[in-house]
Amino acid sequence: MKSIEEIKSAIEAAIPGAGVELIPNPSPSGQHSLRLAPADAVEVARFLRDDAELAFDFLSNVTGVDWPGKEITEKVKVTRTVTRIVDGVEQQVEETVEEPRKRVEPGCLEVVYHLFSMAKKHGPIVLRMRTVNRTDQVELPSVTPIWRSAEFQEREIFDLYGVVFTGHPDLRRLLMWKGFKDHPMRRDYVDPDDFEYEPTAHDSVLARAAAHKAAIGGVAQKGTGAGE
C-alpha cells in the first residue's frame, strides 16, 4: 500500500486544489490521518474508491468526535502608549507589557472515517472532517452515496452528536426516539431530570431523588420515594 504521504499527493494530483491536510498520530499505532476540506470531500472520497491502485471500496467505520470549545489563558505582549512624567515633563511613552488574555478556542464536531480495500486487501486509511462549530454550522457532506455502509453510521452520528449530513438519503435518528432533543454523546450533555427514582439505600441516589423532588416543586412523584 502507498504511504499516507503518497496518497495525499495522489489526491492532490487527481483533484487540484483539494484541501487535504496530513494529521500525524503520535501513538505507536502509526495510523496517521488526512483531514479533508468538507467542500471537496465527496470528490476525494469518490477518487479513493474508484482509483484503480487505491481502490478503497470498503468503508469500515464512521465515528463522531466532539471537541468542545476550550478557554485558553495566554500571555500576550501588548504595546501601548502611556502618559508618564519623565524628567518632570509629561510625555507620551510607548511601553510593552505582558498581560494575560483569555480567548475561547471554538470547538467543533469531527467525523472520522476508516477505509480499507477489499479488492487490494490493504488499509486502513483514516479520513477526518470538521464542522465549523458545534452550534449552527454543523453540516458536513454525506458519503452514503459513495459507500452505503455509512448509512446507519452517519445516522447514528446525526443522532448522538448532531452533525447534519447533507446528501444523506434518509437522515433520521437511529438510536434515540423521534421526539428526543439534544445529542447524548456530546461531552457537555446533561442527563434530563426525568428518572423515576426507586427507593434504594444509597446516599447519592437519595440525594438525587431529593434534588429531583425539589426541582419539580416538592410534589412527590409516585415512585420517587426517598424514604417513603
Next chain:
Amino acid sequence: MLGEGILKGMAETARNFAGSFVSKERLTTVEYPEERIPTFENARVFPFLVYDTNDWEAGLRCVACQICEKECPPKCIYIDKSKDKKPDYAGKQQFYPTRFDIDISVCMSCQICVEVCPFEAIKMDTEFELATGDRFGGLLLDRKQLAKSNEYYHRIHPTEAAEVDVRLAEEKAKANAKAKAAADAAAAKAAAAKPAPHVEGAGD
C-alpha cells in the same frame, strides 16, 4: 431421491432418542435443589471481604484505600474510611473501613475489584443462592455480611487461596526483614555513635 435428506435427519434424531436411554453421558438433567452440579473452582459470583484470625472486624484485610471503589465499573462499592488507625492482623497500624457496602443488585461480577486490590482483601464468592424478599435493603450487603474467613476462601478457591497465602507470607517476611534490617541499622548506628559501656545487660 426426494425425501432422502429428511429421512437421514430422522435417522439421526432416532439414533439420539434411542441413545439417550443407554448412554450415561446424555443424561444431563439434574434435579436441582436436591442434587447439585459442583461449581468450578474459578467460578465467580459476587465479591466478599477476607479476614484473618477469628474476629471478623479486627481481622479484615481491607485498609479502606478505596481503589476498588474508584475502579468499580458500575460503581456499586461504597466505602467510608476510618479517622483513626488500628492494628491489622499483622500488627501494623492501618486505616480500616467503617462502612463497606456492596450493592449486589448493581454489581456485575466482573472481578475488577479483586484484580486492583493490592492487599488481597476482596475476593470472589461462589455463593449464588441470594434471592431475597427485600429488593433494596436485602441486596445491599454491609461489611459484616461481606466478611468471610480465610478458611472459607481456602474452601471455595483452594489453589488461588494457597497462592495468595504464599504471596502474603513472602510480603510479610520481606517487610519483617526490612524492618529488622532498619532496626539493626539503627541499632548499629546508635552503637557506633556512642559505644555502650555494658552491652550484655542491655536486653534485660
Next chain:
Amino acid sequence: MTTPAATSAFLREKMEEGWNRPPIMEPDGEAELLEVAMGPHHPSTHGVFRMDLALDGERVIRLKPVFGYLHRNHEKIAEGVSYLASMPYTDRLDYICSLTNNWAYALAVEKLTGQEVPERAEYIRVILGELTRIQNHASSIGFLLQEMGASGTPLMYAFKEREKILDLFESLTGSRMMCNYMRFGGCRVDVSAAWLDAARKVVAGLPGFIDEFENLLSGNEILMARCQGVGILRPELAVNAGVTGPMLRGSGVNYDIRKIDHYGIYDRFRFRVPLGDHGDVYDRYMVRILEMRESIAILNQALKEIPGGSIMDPKAKIRGFRPKPGEAYGRIEAPKGELGFYLISDGGPNPYRYRVRPPSLINLTVLEDMCLGSNVADVVLIFGSVDIVLGEVDR
C-alpha cells in the same frame, strides 16, 4: 406489479442494473398497502428490534428497521470509566461471544500503547476465539432453523455442544458468558494442563457433532426449499454496504481479517476461508458450517503447539494505566463480522473517545435489499441468517 412473477421480474431487472439503494416498489393498483410493525417483541427478532413493513398482500414492498430499544450508550459509559473498567462492559455487547469482544478491545488498546503480548497468551486467545466462533455459529444456525419452523431440535443439538464449550469458559474465566478474560498485554489467568486436556477432549468431539448436525440438516429438502434462492445479496452491494463476516463470504467475497491483518498469530495456522456462490440464506448457513470445521483445524494446531511461558506483558500495569495521547483502530474477525474498536487517548486514565464498530448493525444495512419482494415468512429467515445480537446493534 400484479403477480409474484412480475415482482421477481422487476427485482431481477433492477438487480442486473445493480442498485446501491433499494428500489422503490409500488403496490398493485387495486391492492391495499398493509403496514405491519414486526417487533419489538417478536419471537424471531432475538431481542427487541422492530421492522416496519409495508406489505402488498404477502409481499414485502418496503422494510425499515427501527433500532434503539436496547440502547444504553455504551460508548458514553466507557468515556466515563478507566480503560480497564470498559473490559467487562464489552462482554455485554455481543453477549454470545464475549471473548472475541474482549480480544478486539484488548487489541485496540495494545495498538494504542504498543504493548507486546506473550506468545502463550496469543495461543490462549486463538483457542478461546475459535471456540467462541464455533459456539456462536452453532447456536446461530440453531436459531435460524428455529425460525424456519424446526422448533427445538436443531437448536438443542447446537446447545448441547455449546454447553461443553461454555463449561470450558467457566472453568477458565469464572463465567460462562460474561468472561472478562483478556487484558491489555495478555490474559488474566493462565490455563492449566488439565484445562488444555479438557479442551482437547471437547475439540476431539466437535467434528462428530458437526457431522451429526449436517446429517440432520444440510441435505434436508425442506431446508433447501426454504433457504435456496432466498435473500440474495450481490457481492458488489455487500462490499459497498460494508457487510462483513460469514454474510460477506456467503456472497463470495474472499475477505477474512484473520487472513488479511494476521492479527495475533493467525499467520501460523493453516486454514481455508469458505466462500459461498449465490449469496442466499443457504450459502450463509453452509459458510458457517464450513467455518466451524476450519476453526476445529485451527484449534487442533493451537492446542498442539501452545508453548509455555508468561501470559502477561511484564510492563503491563493494572492500576494507573494511562496511554500516551494518540489514537488507534483495532479490528478482529469476530464470529459476526468485523468488530473494531476506535480509541482516542488524551493521556488521561479514561479514553477520550471510545467507539465500537458493531458488525451486527452494519450487516443490517442491507436487510431491506435482501427482503424486498419476499414473503413475510422469508423475512424472518433472512433476518435470522444475518445473525445479529441486539446488545451489539443498539449498544
